[in-house]
Amino acid sequence: MSAAEIPTPEPELVVEGLRLLRPQSSWCVVDEVGALSAIFEDGISVVVLRGAVARGLDGGAPWLARDRDTRVMVDPARQVLTGLLPHDARPRDEAVLDALAPVVEVFAALTECARVGVRLAVTGAAMCPRFHVDHVGLRAVVTLPGPGTEWLDHRDVDRTRLGHRAGGLSDARSGLMRAGAVVHRASVGDLVVMKGAAWPDHAERAAVHRSPSGEGARRVVVTLDALDG
Secondary structure, three states: OOOEEOOOOOOOEEEOOEEEEOOOOOEEEEOOHHHHHHHHOOOOOEEEEOOOOOOOOOOOOHHHHOOEEEEEEOOOHHHHHHHHOOOOOOHHHHHHHHHHHHHHHHHHHHHOOOEEEEEEEEEOOOOOOOOEOOOOOEEEEEEOOOOOOEEEOHHHEOHHHOHHHHOOOOHHHHOOEOOOOOEEEOOOOOEEEEEOOOOOOOOOOOOEEEOOOOOOOOEEEEEEEEEOO
């Protein structure tokens, strides 16, 4: 089953004056930062902000060749993010952080958290190839180069087949994906905000997602987590 790039349907719902796309399911696509607040709506588990980071920013940035992990005090995020850079950073390298800093600040504002954990992972294989849920409240991911995160609509999932309950069978064979299920995929530069199992009263509706399957392309994935304190 191949993944489908997210479509561009007509807006169908207004939340706090901002139009959402695909609100009839457990996920939606938004074009405005303020519309990320849709993640707080009942029944919504995934919100995708299209084009949060411009495509192609990784070009000429060789420091994106290995994993990095940092904790960022959001004010000011840009200065702290420079800790990800090598000592011989070039202007093109700086441009990547100029684009990432606002994304970190947006996520911090969304979660009302003063600190954000930023993990940068570089891989040529799927890090989490099986559909799963995260045991966090909210998590955000953005892919710079490479295929983006994949997820399933709530109505397309049989949650009794998640994890070890799949009996060792693949997602396609275990029955986790219901008949006619569509695998949705974010595009490069999209910010994907997902509710995890730790979100209040959301354990049975947490976002079911995975790294893109069947892809050998190099990916640089930035993961954002809210930190206490």
